[in-house]
Amino acid sequence: MKGFVLSTLATLAGATVLIGTQNASVVTASLTAAATTVSPKPTTLFPAETVQLTNEVLAAVSSNVRNANISDVFHFADPYTDSTLSKKNPRSCKVMPGDVSWPKNLLWNTLDTLLGKRLIKTVPLAAYCYPEWPEYDADKCANITSQWAVSNLHMYDPVSIMLPRYEGRTCMAPGYNYTKTCELGSYPTYVVNASTNTGHDFNGKSSGKGALSIWTHWFKDKAFYPQYKAANGYSLGVSVVGGEAVTVGLGGGHTAGGGHSPLSSMYGMAADQVLAMEVILANGRFITASSTENSDIFWMLRGGGGSTIGVVTSLIVKALPRLPTTTVTFNFTINDAPNVDAFWKGIEAYFVNFEDFINAGTYGYYYVGASATEIGTDDAGSTDYYFRMHSVVAPNMTIAETKALLAPWYNVLDSLNITYTPWYNHADNFHDSWAVALPQEYVGAAAVKTASRSPAPT
Structure with a gap:
């Protein structure tokens, strides 16, 4: 800093x-x-x-x-x-x-x-909805409330986070709030607009009460090195291991925290792809960290967590071969099953086949919940259970191959008389298939908690 x-x-x-x-x-x-x-x-x-x-x-x-x-x-x-x-x-x-x-x-x-007038005094995003805040504005509040569950709203704010439960839910939009008041809570007190990554942590680890945060949303420059050689040598291609959500940048907390990806089952975590980093350490020094230079810092920055060592200003990451990719999206609720036991057996069947899916190089991102809205406390105690497969991502597989892989799970769902309709998409490259299957996520709900992602095979 x-x-x-x-x-x-x-x-x-x-x-x-x-x-x-x-x-x-x-x-x-x-x-x-x-x-x-x-x-x-x-x-x-x-x-x-x-x-x-x-x-x-x-x-x-x-x-x-x-x-x-x-x-x-x-x-x-x-x-x-x-x-x-x-x-x-x-x-x-x-x-x-x-x-x-x-x-x-x-x-x-x-x-x-x-800093060249880049210091921002923190105001919670929903403060426009609370008369006790000088920023109160009914029109802005209406717009924020209507967009509260849209990830882009939070991505373009210097302090807001996608899952407010990790901040303490101290300033929520009307209809989403638990306390009916707005406080700064665990948001940082000041933010530096570093102005060049999307600059958010999905689970809010970039927030901290009394902190000075560095907002890296505008770190978006890219360069391509067709013949870059690392210490062990490799050839560049045309795909990279990035985040699942469209709002996740390649650098920052994604890589520093390990970085799960739809390509993780095939290529590992985002941290495994890094060859070198440029870093500003806490003592102000600007260094290069790689396997041969400042190797201890390089080791720490690949999975040790964000906001621990310094500010990573750029990374060199592996580029991988072009991958044709198939994606599958579907869901079923308690109302699509003959009874509650059948519903849970349908989910159990996914986990029974889970290891085979992962070993085949696929990736699953799904939700399990008790209410489709998950807004405020209105749905507390709801038994309106649902399973939503945000997407199965199958790199280097055709639609027919993906159907064959998922057939054991489908067979169980059919035997349980669960109604579901898979929707398939295929593209000759990973990006286009990913963009269709994994759009902006439902965020801003205080009741949602993310859990472990699909690991790479051992």
Whole structure:
């Protein structure tokens, strides 16, 4: 984070920097040249990554700031040592807004200036629906409420998450809320609009009370290296292992958390596809992490969880051969079965055949619930059970081959007199089939909880 904050100093000229209670004027010329580095090999940097903070930049800025030393303020690149760790009180609580030690508005304003006015003070998405919030707007509230279950609404908001139960459900749209009030809850206090991945965590791990979040929604640059060679060597193709949802970006928390994919049964997790990463560490250093360079950090970033090591600004991932793909979508409810026992036996039959489906390289994404709406508490105790196969994804299989694979399950459903209608789609490439079968998901409901995904075969 400090590296990102201070990199903006490279383009500041004649600005005013407030340090502590002093007003220190920067009168230096542009420092862009000092902050631009040569692209490390074998990777090539995106334009935004070429502006980097260096010790020379810090020294140049400090020399032009009266009564202050920039490095003393930001502690750039200071490693943790035994002496610094010993100063930490293991019994001290995390500083929260309202505490005496919480940064004053003056410091937040200074940070905003250094970031080029990219600091966003958090307002919950549904705050427009609550008169106690200054943002209250009945028209905006009506639009938000009508779109609350649409994933794109949350994706384009810097703080909202898809599954609000993981935040605490502290500010929900009317009709979805549990508390009838709106509070900041576990949303971060401030967000940095880093402006270049979709910037959301499906399960809300990117949220945190009293946190400063970095919104990476606009990290979307791509490049193709037809003859890139990693340490072990490989040939590039035309498919990549990405997320299931259309709102999930390839980088960020998806890869950092492991990254399940419709292609995982065939190729493994998203983290298995990464060959190198560009990372801004917590001490401000901008590094390359790969199997041969900073290998410990590379290991940690591939499944160790997001928001733990630093900010990943770009990745080099494997591209794989073009894959013709078949998808299957269908559902059945308690009303499609002769009785409740038959309904659950139909679901049981899926799990009985589960291992065979996975070993064949397919992927299943499904919902099991007690109410098709799952809004608020109105459906508590409902027995309106349903099973919805969002999609079976069968890479490198025809429709006929997919039908044959699923036949043992279908045979059980037929024997139980369960009514269902499979809908098949096939394309000569993975992307087009995926786009049809896995559109935007139903999100925003406080009663939904995701569970384990289909693992790759062992």
